[in-house]
Amino acid sequence: MKFSVITLFPRIVEAFAAEGLLAQARERGLLALETVNPRQFTEDVHQTVDDRTFGGGDGMVMKVEPLARAVATLEPGTRVVVLSPQGRLWQQSEAAAWAKEGRPVAFVCGRYAGIDHRFTVKYADDEISIGDYVLNGGEVAACAIIESVARLIPGVLGNAVSAARDSFSERLLECPQFTRPREVEGMSVPAPLLSGHHAKINEFENSVALVRTALFRPDLLSAEAELQPAVKVVGALNDNELYALGLTREDLKELQ
Numbered sequence: 001m002k003f004s005v006i007t008l009f010p011r012i013v014e015a016f017a018a019e020g021l022l023a024q025a026r027e028r029g030l031l032a033l034e035t036v037n038p039r040q041f042t043e044d045v046h047q048t049v050d051d052r053t054f055g056g057g058d059g060m061v062m063k064v065e066p067l068a069r070a071v072a073t074l075e076p077g078t079r080v081v082v083l084s085p086q087g088r089l090w091q092q093s094e095a096a097a098w099a100k101e102g103r104p105v106a107f108v109c110g111r112y113a114g115i116d117h118r119f120t121v122k123y124a125d126d127e128i129s130i131g132d133y134v135l136n137g138g139e140v141a142a143c144a145i146i147e148s149v150a151r152l153i154p155g156v157l158g159n160a161v162s163a164a165r166d167s168f169s170e171r172l173l174e175c176p177q178f179t180r181p182r183e184v185e186g187m188s189v190p191a192p193l194l195s196g197h198h199a200k201i202n203e204f205e206n207s208v209a210l211v212r213t214a215l216f217r218p219d220l221l222s223a224e225a226e227l228q229p230a231v232k233v234v235g236a237l238n239d240n241e242l243y244a245l246g247l248t249r250e251d252l253k254e255l256q
């Protein structure tokens with residue numbers, strides 16, 4: 001899958017994609033990444049990419065023409081995404097859909113006060129935000145989205161199962177994970193996880209996922225979710241096991 005990033009700061013994105021699993025995926029030909037600097041497409045000696053805003057607002061706005069010329073260099077069929085705090089919120093379900101589809105994507109990164117909105121109206125297939133906060137530029141947002149999609153491209157993660165059970169994949173937060181030793185500072189790995197019985201482990205992890213989602217991200221829970229059997233499973237743990245899950249008896253009472 002090919003990602004292009006149209007940015008005035010290509011080194012931010014290149015440094016990010018030169019490390020870890022993304023770098024390995026690029027080496028193995030599972031994904032390609034290019035950066036395109038709109039300064040290349042200016043026609044004046046100062047390589048001007050921005051100008052003052054009409055209406056007297058603060059700061060500079062990125063001009064339409066250099067960005068439009070940068071878009072013209074993209075492979076035909078590329079999905080053009082403008083990154084903006086005003087876009088719709090990025091979601092795991094969409095990361096999965098993009099990874100499956102494999103269509104090339106180009107991210108247009110704003111800087112300063114943002115991008116002349118006429119560029120978005122004319123050239124963007126999509127306007128996406130990574131959260132309700134404002135960054136200095138779109139590069140971090142592009143990196144976040146690229147990573148969330150890339151890790152779902154078959155073969156990018158060593159073990160495909162590790163992504164299938166991640167938080168949000170089944171709409172819930174994932175059950176917390178533990179490693180050795182079994183006891184640390186008064187916290188115990190919950191016994192059901194040590195049972196070696198796959199169906200039991202699955203049932204326990206699903207119950208914990210439901211309970212933690214109900215407590216910490218109730219917005220993710222569907223109205224049909226059956227909470228009480230899960231509360232009962234988690235309630236059977238001892239205090240040290242509950243502590244390890246970041247839960248208290250009071251939390252469970254709140255859900256009853």
Ligand SMILES: C[S@@+](CC[C@H](N)C(=O)[O-])C[C@H]1O[C@@H](n2cnc3c(N)ncnc32)[C@H](O)[C@@H]1O
Pocket residue numbers: 082083084085086108109110111112113114115128129130131132133134135136137138139141
């Ligand atoms: C300082 S911001 C401009 C914000 C703009 N004035 C507004 O309030 O909507 C500069 C650039 O950072 C990027 N950016 C900032 N916050 C973002 C977010 N939450 N998600 C995606 N991109 C963001 C966008 O590309 C934006 O054009």
